[in-house]
Amino acid sequence: MKLSEKIASRQAKVGIIGLGYVGLPLAIEFCKAGFCVTGFDVDKGKIEMLKEGKSYIKHIDVSLITGKISKKDTSGKNKKLFTPSYDFKKLAEMDCILVCVPTPLNRYREPDLSYVINTAKVIAQYLKRGQLVILESTTYPGTTDGEMRKVLETSGLIAGKDFLLAFSPEREDPNNKDYRTGTIPKVVGGYTRKCLETARALYDAIVMQTVPVSSTRVAEATKLLENIYRSVNIALVNELKVLFDKMDIDIWEVIEAAKTKPFGFQAFYPGPGLGGHCIPIDPFYLTWKAREYDFSTRFIELAGEINTSMPDFVVSVVVKALNDSKKHINGAKILLLGLSYKANVDDDRESPAYRLMRKLERMGARVCYNDPYVREI
Numbered sequence: 001m002k003l004s005e006k007i008a009s010r011q012a013k014v015g016i017i018g019l020g021y022v023g024l025p026l027a028i029e030f031c032k033a034g035f036c037v038t039g040f041d042v043d044k045g046k047i048e049m050l051k052e053g054k055s056y057i058k059h060i061d062v063s064l065i066t067g068k069i070s071k072k073d074t075s076g077k078n079k080k081l082f083t084p085s086y087d088f089k090k091l092a093e094m095d096c097i098l099v100c101v102p103t104p105l106n107r108y109r110e111p112d113l114s115y116v117i118n119t120a121k122v123i124a125q126y127l128k129r130g131q132l133v134i135l136e137s138t139t140y141p142g143t144t145d146g147e148m149r150k151v152l153e154t155s156g157l158i159a160g161k162d163f164l165l166a167f168s169p170e171r172e173d174p175n176n177k178d179y180r181t182g183t184i185p186k187v188v189g190g191y192t193r194k195c196l197e198t199a200r201a202l203y204d205a206i207v208m209q210t211v212p213v214s215s216t217r218v219a220e221a222t223k224l225l226e227n228i229y230r231s232v233n234i235a236l237v238n239e240l241k242v243l244f245d246k247m248d249i250d251i252w253e254v255i256e257a258a259k260t261k262p263f264g265f266q267a268f269y270p271g272p273g274l275g276g277h278c279i280p281i282d283p284f285y286l287t288w289k290a291r292e293y294d295f296s297t298r299f300i301e302l303a304g305e306i307n308t309s310m311p312d313f314v315v316s317v318v319v320k321a322l323n324d325s326k327k328h329i330n331g332a333k334i335l336l337l338g339l340s341y342k343a344n345v346d347d348d349r350e351s352p353a354y355r356l357m358r359k360l361e362r363m364g365a366r367v368c369y370n371d372p373y374v375r376e377i
Contacts, residue, residue: 003130003164006095007201010034014202015094017119019046019084021277021347022136022170023100024060025181029206031065031081032182038083038090050084058346058373059175092126096134096202099123100170103137104281111140111285113147120151127155132164132198135216138223138282140289143167144216145191160192166199167216169223174345185209189219227282228300233268234279235303238310241270245317273310273352275341280307280350311355318360330364339371346373 006012014030016023019041030037041047046056055062065082091097101115116137123133133152135144144167149159159165168188173179186207190196196212203210213219241251251270259267274280283300290297319329341351348354357367369377 003095003132004198004201007198007205010205012095012202013038013093015040015091015097016100017041017097017123018100018102018137019043019050020100020102021057021060021174022172023098024057024062025172026098026100026136026206027082028060028062028065029181033206034081035205036079036081036083037065038085038094040085040088040091042086044086047084047086050082057174059344088122089126091123092128094131096132097123098134098136100136102277103139103285105284109284111288113139113143116143116148117151120148121154124152124155127152127157127163129157129162130164132166132195132202134166134168134199134202136168136170138169138227138278138285139220140224140285141217141220142289143220144189149191160195164195164198165191165216166195167219168199168203169219171223171226174342174347182207185211187211187213187219187222189213189216191216221286224282224286227278228286228303230268231274231279231283231307232299232303233266234271234274235306237268237270239306242313271310271352272314272356274307275349275351275353276347277349311352311359314356315359315363319363328364329360332365334360334365334367336367336369337371339369339374339377344373348374348377 001011003012010033012035014035014037016027016030016037017040019027019039023039023041027037027039039047039050049056050062053063099116099119101119103116104112106112116135116139127133135148144165145159149165152163152165153159157163166188168186171184171186172181184207186203186209188196188200188203188210189212190199200210200212213222237251237255240254244251244254255267255269258265283297283304287297287300318334322329322332336353336357339351339353340346340348353369357369360367
């Protein structure tokens with residue numbers, strides 16, 4: 001049976017590598033659509049928790065896949081659709097493999113593709129003809145049809161001929177009540193036309209709308225544009241926040257008034273810095289790649305400078321407030337309300353609260369924090 005027919009009949013077995021904020025919601029959607037899903041992760045603790053029906057991400061209800069969703073097998077017995085595993089040999093049994101691993105920056109603020117490359121090496125060990133491999137991790141244009149393809153082809157199989165290869169960027173917004181994986185349009189780019197058609201058919205089964213593009217590179221660039229757009233606009237309002245403070249103008253009132261314009265304006269808001277797995281990191285993937293073309297991404301770099309300087313601005317405001325009350329920063333007791341990078345999630349990756357904490361402590365302050373979603377640092 002062709003893979004497209006397996007997908008249409010929900011007989012295709014889906015493997016998802018990386019069971020975090022992206023992989024788990026994907027697994028839920030595929031199971032809800034009737035697919036048998038195996039979730040892979042190197043963290044055995046996560047796998048054991050999932051086997052016990054427990055969630056390590058507070059806003060994701062894993063009972064949807066660990067206990068409630070099943071379908072009848074060929075013998076007529078109910079079979080659970082979701083299987084968590086750290087046994088990567090089972091990749092050989094999959095028809096479709098989705099890669100949702102981290103793509104951080106290294107200590108020099110350069111792309112760290114080690115998770116993607118190492119995952120590709122593991123897949124290559126078990127890759128078989130006819131399988132579909134899709135990368136969802138945010139990266140610079142050329143990763144899927146370049147570095148990842150070359151590693152996968154060490155198996156002796158050729159992309160586009162022996163196996164299918166595609167890229168579809170994740171668009172998760174943790175704990176967003178208005179949008180979930182199934183309702184967010186999915187951009188899909190394939191290495192070949194057949195790769196695109198098959199990947200699109202797979203996502204058509206779980207999302208309301210797929211957006212096909214001409215190549216994996218266009219799909220990779222789309223994700224970067226989305227996050228660079230946000231980074232630059234956040235930097236703009238952060239800079240205006242600092243300026244308007246000097247001018248004794250309330251930036252929040254200005255934004256609320258500007259929002260009344262029904263066209264040509266989208267509201268962004270200032271903050272103590274950027275956090276999360278996307279905006280503080282992804283733009284610099286393109287900055288790094290642009291150097292190969294002897295091109296300087298000045299907007300991206302300037303936005304990064306402004307956004308990373310915001311914790312210093314917050315510290316200066318704290319120092320001034322203490323000084324106005326005839327108190328010193330050295331020895332002051334300071335409470336940080338909120339540690340995660342956004343409200344009502346337990347994700348503290350790249351949270352500016354950590355930078356604030358370190359800066360205040362270096363100045364002699366005694367810092368505590370409260371966040372019901374992040375109980376331990």
